[in-house]
Amino acid sequence: MSKVGEKMDAVGLVVEFNPFHNGHRYYVQKAKQVTGADVAVAVMSGDFTQRGEPTIVDKWQRAHAALLNGVDLVVELPICYACQPAHRFAAGALGLLNQLQVKNVAFGAEHPDWDFKKLVAAARDFNQQALKQYNETYATQFNDQLAQRTGVSLKDPNDILAFAYTKAVSAHHYPINLVPIARRGSNYHDEEIHGQIASASAIREAVKEHAAFAPTVPPAMLPVLQAVATVPSxxxxxxxxxxxxxxxxxxxxxxxxxxxxxxxxxxxxxxxxxxxxxxxxxxxxxxxxxxxxxxxxxxxxxxxxxxxxMAAHIDQPFIHILGFNKRGQEYLHQVKKRVAVPMFTKVSQEMKEDLYNLDYRAGKLYQNFTPADQDLKHPPLIIR
Amino acid sequence: MSKVGEKMDAVGLVVEFNPFHNGHRYYVQKAKQVTGADVAVAVMSGDFTQRGEPTIVDKWQRAHAALLNGVDLVVELPICYACQPAHRFAAGALGLLNQLQVKNVAFGAEHPDWDFKKLVAAARDFNQQALKQYNETYATQFNDQLAQRTGVSLKDPNDILAFAYTKAVSAHHYPINLVPIARRGSNYHDEEIHGQIASASAIREAVKEHAAFAPTVPPAMLPVLQAVATVPSxxxxxxxxxxxxxxxxxxxxxxxxxxxxxxxxxxxxxxxxxxxxxxxxxxxxxxxxxxxxxxxxxxxxxxxxxxxxMAAHIDQPFIHILGFNKRGQEYLHQVKKRVAVPMFTKVSQEMKEDLYNLDYRAGKLYQNFTPADQDLKHPPLIIR
Structure with missing residues (x-):
């Protein structure tokens, strides 16, 4: 029996890949394996991270490495979602993955055993006004209230994101199954490199200091990082x-x-x-x-x-396809008719002035680090 | 008989001193000599030139060299006049020199024998509308009309400024005598250095190219220029x-x-x-x-x-004193009661927000070339 007409299942990943490293490769493999997915779809931040910082190499270089290491389709997380606190970041990314009809979303978790649905339910009636009255960060106050009520402390960035994904799925009733993947090797915050698995921040620091990092990234990422003279900052x-x-x-x-x-x-x-x-x-x-x-x-x-x-951009989601391999392309064919938001592979002059304007300007800002044009008429990466 | 109570006469100079060079020193001496003035008062552009470019060294360094080479008082030409076409530049500078009650204004002239009053009179009824209809620069069109009517071609920058000074004095009936000084040595446009007199642009080019320029500037300017690693641009x-x-x-x-x-x-x-x-x-x-x-x-x-x-700033002239020597200070005492615009030696927090705001912001822009704070609470240069 032919594969034609058979429906493929996808697992969605919400990523920065800043840079793409061995830990990411493991996570992509594991996500496919645990969910039994045919296709891995990554929604990846563009040239600026959730913290509002420029990425170490541009989105095309990061997407390319991902496509050579298990990801089948990479779409850009628009900057109106990408550079936001966890709840908006997660909501934006899950909204796009829902459009792309993924069955599962897998994410690295510090505490895969926690019941995040229960935590989300517990936080539903927090007093938002009270949260704003004290001279402390919102996140700290939120966490204090949650800890008082549930005994759980949401301090690790991965736990915070897991909470946000759960909340987004619950709020919008997305038909998406959330799959926590236990992290392997270094902690997110580890600043030193031991062996083949290191945190992205440790690798960025090594690139900045011209220290050794080669064993920690796949071959597709190595020369790109080695070519970084000054880390964008x-x-x-x-x-x-x-x-x-x-x-x-x-x-x-x-x-x-x-x-x-x-x-x-x-x-x-x-x-x-x-x-x-x-x-x-x-x-x-x-x-x-x-x-x-x-x-x-x-x-x-x-x-x-x-x-x-910002409000206008948040209300106008779109799917900018950065690249795909053959399987990713087939998956796009399978889902595209039911995608209800604009989906495109090239930024046209018209989109540049409208839908894609903010991301285009961010790409131009990123040109302070690279002569490479980030968007206009840039073709998608196609891995054969 | 004591000098006390005796009235000093001043000659005004409109300058950029970018940088201050031997030609400028000659011009200052000659201006005092020809007019018999006791005091030379220079109205000098700040950190940006008439062409809208950053100066090779900052206004304090240029004013300092001027005060050590014959100038007795340096005031800043506000940027709303300094970075303007000749007619606005000249009008702004002459307005300040009139406030400072100078008897004469001396300027370097390519054609000191021309009758600029006659040229100004000839141009009075030019058709401004016609001037804007052709696809050529305004200056070229203006000059073509003037040449047709008078046979005189205003192409040299010094001739254009001489025309503008004459027009400003005539329009406002300033009690100022205009004194052309024949230029000596290199042409304004000369790009090569021969001997001790060179054009400012040739000196800037030499600094940029790390070529020899030492004989062309006075000792006060030399180490400052030698310290320029990259010429501001x-x-x-x-x-x-x-x-x-x-x-x-x-x-x-x-x-x-x-x-x-x-x-x-x-x-x-x-x-x-x-x-x-x-x-x-x-x-x-x-x-x-x-x-x-x-x-x-x-x-x-x-x-x-x-x-x-811009309109608000043009309508609000002021005199920011950059520095003076003893004679300059005495002259300030003599004239200050009849100065009808704000005059100050230090930029206060209040001025920074109001009167001096645009110049303050220009100084902050110039800080891309020097860590030196350009204005706030900067004391004037006092040469004893």
């Missing part, structure tokens, strides 16, 4: 951010997405006073906001992203 | 300009001072396409606009300077 983008904070009136800065509580004055003041990014970011830091929140705010400011513009 | 500011052109909506860019005829679209397009400043500026160049006009437009864009803001 906010230090290099700071002159652009600083000029925006200095030249724009505070009334304009106040319209920036997530700019609240007079932070525009504080950011302007420290931009005027500080010549380097570390001096600036330490200057504006208070207990009220995490570094991740402030880094994202730096990105929103540099992109001149307003509340209104 | 738009090449280094381009990432800031580019990001503004990419991130800001065209409607915002269209509000930029002097942004006309859809140039905002053209500038955005080439910012998106071009990774380097030469590629960008050649890309946007047409016969309609000079490079100087476009460079100034780059500056206005990077400063996010709108028509409204």
């Amino acid at each position: 906010w230090a290099a983008l700071y002159p652009l951010l600083r000029n925006q904070l200095i030249q724009a009136p505070v009334a304009t800065l106040a319209q920036t997405y997530q700019m609240a509580e007079g932070l525009e004055h504080r950011m302007k003041e420290f931009a005027e006073r500080k010549l380097t990014f570390p001096g600036f970011i330490h200057g504006i830091k208070t207990k009220r906001y995490t570094y991740a929140h402030l880094l994202r705010l730096c990105l929103y400011t540099t992109l001149q992203l307003t509340e209104d513009e | 738009w090449a280094a500011l381009y990432p800031l300009l580019r990001n503004q052109l990419i991130q800001a909506p065209v409607a915002t860019l269209a509000q930029t001072y002097q942004m006309a005829e859809g140039l905002e679209h053209r500038m955005k397009e080439f910012a998106e396409r071009k990774l380097t400043f030469p590629g960008f500026i050649h890309g946007i160049k047409t016969k309609r606009y000079t490079y100087a006009h476009l460079l100034r437009l780059c500056l206005y864009t990077t400063l996010q300077l709108t028509e409204d803001e």
